[in-house]
Amino acid sequence: MRNATAPRPVTVAQSPAKLDAGFLEDVLDGLGLAEKTLPAKYFYDERGSKLFDEICELDEYYPTRTETALLADHAGDIAAQVGPGITLLELGSGSSTKVRLLLDRLDHPKAYIPVDISREHLQVSAARLAADYPGLKVTPIFADYVQGFPVSVEGGADRTLAFFPGSTIGNFHPVEAQSFLARLARRLGAGSRLLIGVDLKKPKERLEAAYNDAAGVTAAFNLNLLERINRELDGTFDLDGFTHLAFYNDDVGRIEMHLKSVRDQKVLVAGVPFRFEEGETIHTEDSYKYSADEFRKLAHVAGWSADATWTDDARLFSIHLLNSRG
Numbered sequence: 001m002r003n004a005t006a007p008r009p010v011t012v013a014q015s016p017a018k019l020d021a022g023f024l025e026d027v028l029d030g031l032g033l034a035e036k037t038l039p040a041k042y043f044y045d046e047r048g049s050k051l052f053d054e055i056c057e058l059d060e061y062y063p064t065r066t067e068t069a070l071l072a073d074h075a076g077d078i079a080a081q082v083g084p085g086i087t088l089l090e091l092g093s094g095s096s097t098k099v100r101l102l103l104d105r106l107d108h109p110k111a112y113i114p115v116d117i118s119r120e121h122l123q124v125s126a127a128r129l130a131a132d133y134p135g136l137k138v139t140p141i142f143a144d145y146v147q148g149f150p151v152s153v154e155g156g157a158d159r160t161l162a163f164f165p166g167s168t169i170g171n172f173h174p175v176e177a178q179s180f181l182a183r184l185a186r187r188l189g190a191g192s193r194l195l196i197g198v199d200l201k202k203p204k205e206r207l208e209a210a211y212n213d214a215a216g217v218t219a220a221f222n223l224n225l226l227e228r229i230n231r232e233l234d235g236t237f238d239l240d241g242f243t244h245l246a247f248y249n250d251d252v253g254r255i256e257m258h259l260k261s262v263r264d265q266k267v268l269v270a271g272v273p274f275r276f277e278e279g280e281t282i283h284t285e286d287s288y289k290y291s292a293d294e295f296r297k298l299a300h301v302a303g304w305s306a307d308a309t310w311t312d313d314a315r316l317f318s319i320h321l322l323n324s325r326g
Contacts, residue, residue, distance in 0.1 A: 024233050024270055031274045031282070038225060040171055040285040041117055041144060045228050049121040051221040053095055060213045062206070063167055066317040067197045071098055071165075074310045075105040078321060081307060082161050082193055087111045087154050089188075090163040091145040094118075096125040098165050102195075103133060110154055111137040115145045146180065148187075157189030157324070167199035167317070170254070170288040174298060177288070181302035190326030194304060198318045200311070201289045204248045211246035211255050211287075219244030222257055222284055229269060236268040245281060257285040292318050 023042060030037045044052070056064035071078075084107035090099050093114030103109060112129065116122040119142045126140035143149035162184065169177050184194065211218055222244045229235035245258040258281035267274050290298070295318070296306045304322035311318045 027229055027233060027269055028272055031269065035283060036274075036276075036281070037283040041146070042228065043221065043225055043285070044116075044118045044121070045224070046118060046120040048221060048224050048228070049094065049118040051217060051224060054217045055213070055221060058213045058215065058217060060209045061218075062210060062316050063197075063199055066312050066314075067165060067167075067319065068098055068101070070310050070312060070317065070319050071101040074319070075101050077308070077310075078102065078195060079105040079107060081321060082106070083159075084108050085110050085155055085159055086161045087113065087159060088161050088163060089113045089115070089151065090165075091115055092117075092164070092166070092168050093125065093140075094121065094166075096129045099163060100129070100132075102163065103136070109136060110159070111139060113139050113141060113151060115141045115143055115149055115151075117142075117144050148183075156191075157326075158191035160188050160192040162188060162192065162194045163196075164194065165197040165319075167197050167287070169196060170199055170290075171286060172288070173286070174288060178298055178302045181299060181304060185303035185324040185326065188324055190324055192324045193307070194320075194322040194324065196299075196320050196322065198292075198295045198320060199287065199289050200315055200318055201253065201291055202316060204250065206316075207248045207255055207289065208246065211257065212244075216244075218246065218257075222246075222259055225284060226259065234268070234270050238265070238267075241265050241276075242282075253289050255285075255287040255289070256283065257287075258283050292320075295320065 026039050030039065055061050086106055087110050088099065088102065093116045096114055103112065114122060114126055122140050122142055126138055130138040141149050141151060172180055223239050223242065226237040226239055226242060230237050241262055242259045243262055245260045247256060249256050260281045261276035261278060263278050265276050267276065292309055292311060296309065299306065299322055303325050305325060307321040307323050309318055309320050
C-alpha cells in the first residue's frame with residue numbers, strides 16, 4: 001500500500017566524478033568535429049528532464065505507453081521469476097514512474113537504488129517514491145551510469161535486478177551497447193538479472209512521427225541543449241537560428257536527431273568561436289531500433305542469457321529479462 005504522506009528528505013549520494021567538469025570539454029570537442037555533435041546525456045538538466053516527461057505523454061510517442069502496458073501486464077511474471085528480497089537498481093531513473101509497476105508486484109524488495117544524471121529530478125522523484133513505499137530503503141545516486149558509479153548491492157548478485165527501461169539502450173551505437181552490457185554483466189556478477197526495454201523496428205512513418213510531434217515538445221527538448229550551453233558555458237547560440245530535425249536512417253536502423261542551422265552564423269562557447277553554414281547540423285542523438293532476435297543476440301555476446309521476452313500485439317516494443325553469465 002502507498003502512503004499519502006508528504007515526501008520525506010532523501011540524501012542523494014554523489015559519484016566521485018564531477019559530472020559537470022567535462023561538460024565544456026565535451027561541447028568544445030564535439031563542435032570542433034567536421035560533423036558537429038553533442039552528447040545526448042546533456043539533454044537532462046532540470047528543464048530537459050521535465051520536457052522529456054512531457055514527451056512521454058504525447059500521442060505520437062508510443063514507446064512509453066507501450067512499455068508501461070507491457071510492464072503492467074507482466075510484472076507478476078517478472079516478480080515470480082526474480083523471486084523475493086530483490087535489490088532493484090534503476091539506470092537513468094528519471095521520474096521513477098515505471099518502476100512502481102514492479103515494486104507493487106515484487107515480493108518484499110529489499111532496496112531501490114535509482115541512478116540519474118539530473119540531480120534535481122532525482123532528488124524529487126526519490127523523495128516521492130520513498131514516501132509512497134515507507135518500508136523500502138531508497139538510496140538515490142547522482143551519477144552518469146555509463147561512466148560507472150559507487151554502489152553497494154545488498155544480498156549478492158543473485159538478489160540483484162537492474163532495470164533499464166525506455167529503450168535507452170538504443171541511444172548507444174550497437175558496438176557501444178554491447179560493451180556497456182558486458183561491463184554491466186561483469187559489474188553486477190553472475191546470476192544477476194537485467195530487465196531492459198528495447199524499441200522494435202517498424203515502418204519509417206511511425207518512427208518519424210514519434211520524434212516530430214505536432215506540439216513541438218521534442219523540438220523544445222532538442223533546442224534546450226543549446227539553451228543549457230548558453231546558460232552554463234557562456235554560449236551565444238541564437239535559438240531562432242537552429243531548427244529541430246529528426247529522421248529515420250534506414251541504412252543503419254536508427255532515428256537521428258539534429259539541430260540544423262537556418263543561416264550562416266558564428267557562435268561562441270566560453271569564448272571559443274564556431275562557424276555554421278546554412279543547413280549544417282549538430283548531431284545530438286541516435287536511437288537504434290532492433291528486432292527481438294537482433295537484441296537477444298547482442299545481449300548474448302555481451303554475457304547475458306535471455307530468460308524471457310515480452311512484446312505487445314502490434315510488435316511496437318519489447319521488454320527482455322536477462323540473466324548475467326558473469
